[in-house]
Amino acid sequence: DAGVIQSPRHEVTEMGQEVTLRCKPISGHNSLFWYRQTMMRGLELLIYFNNNVPIDDSGMPEDRFSAKMPNASFSTLKIQPSEPRDSAVYFCASSPTGLASEQFFGPGTRLTVL
Amino acid sequence: GEDVEQSLFLSVREGDSSVINCTYTDSSSTYLYWYKQEPGAGLQLLTYIFSNMDMKQDQRLTVLLNKKDKHLSLRIADTQTGDSAIYFCAEISGGSQGNLIFGKGTKLSVKP
Numbered sequence: 001d002a003g004v005i006q007s008p009r010h011e012v013t014e015m016g017q018e019v020t021l022r023c024k025p026i027s028g029h030n031s032l033f034w035y036r037q038t039m040m041r042g043l044e045l046l047i048y049f050n051n052n053v054p055i056d057d058s059g060m061p062e063d064r065f066s067a068k069m070p071n072a073s074f075s076t077l078k079i080q081p082s083e084p085r086d087s088a089v090y091f092c093a094s095s096p097t098g099l100a101s102e103q104f105f106g107p108g109t110r111l112t113v114l
Numbered sequence: 115g116e117d118v119e120q121s122l123f124l125s126v127r128e129g130d131s132s133v134i135n136c137t138y139t140d141s142s143s144t145y146l147y148w149y150k151q152e153p154g155a156g157l158q159l160l161t162y163i164f165s166n167m168d169m170k171q172d173q174r175l176t177v178l179l180n181k182k183d184k185h186l187s188l189r190i191a192d193t194q195t196g197d198s199a200i201y202f203c204a205e206i207s208g209g210s211q212g213n214l215i216f217g218k219g220t221k222l223s224v225k226p
Contacts, residue, residue: 043202
């Protein structure tokens, strides 16, 4: 298996632009997680899905952030409009059975908002 | 609320033992994890321990759990330069259906 796939690996954009991050979880995993990692705040859980349904989005910082999972093999995290403070590494992870099981992380997308 | 605390940095010499410490708050945590993040990569599960265990050993890794003090440690014997990474402690908060709460990570630097 190729593991969790994220694209793009790096994104540089200007303030105000829309940014879409993509994730393909491991086949057969039914839970998907989006995390954000910064030096100041460490690793933060933004949202997680179980069987394509958003279960907890309490970590989403504000309305500029939205996430979708239209099917079991694809998810997006969108930021519109983006701001410099959104600069971070965004990780997608999947797990076979949910929060209590091992999570497999993708390589991350490094986002820089100028 | 639930919280996981770790020191941010640790520096050791190659061949020495490294001990990374973590404290957590949720006494109902059933699993406690150590994840490793190498530069430019995502997190990978390194090891885990059930809450009814005091110790778990896996080759050069030893995990110690003190439930009374809610203290978890990861010991790496004979630390190598390849062990340089960020190590994250994580707990399951709120029972088995709860959230996985990560610490901020301890950056381990191994000097030759």
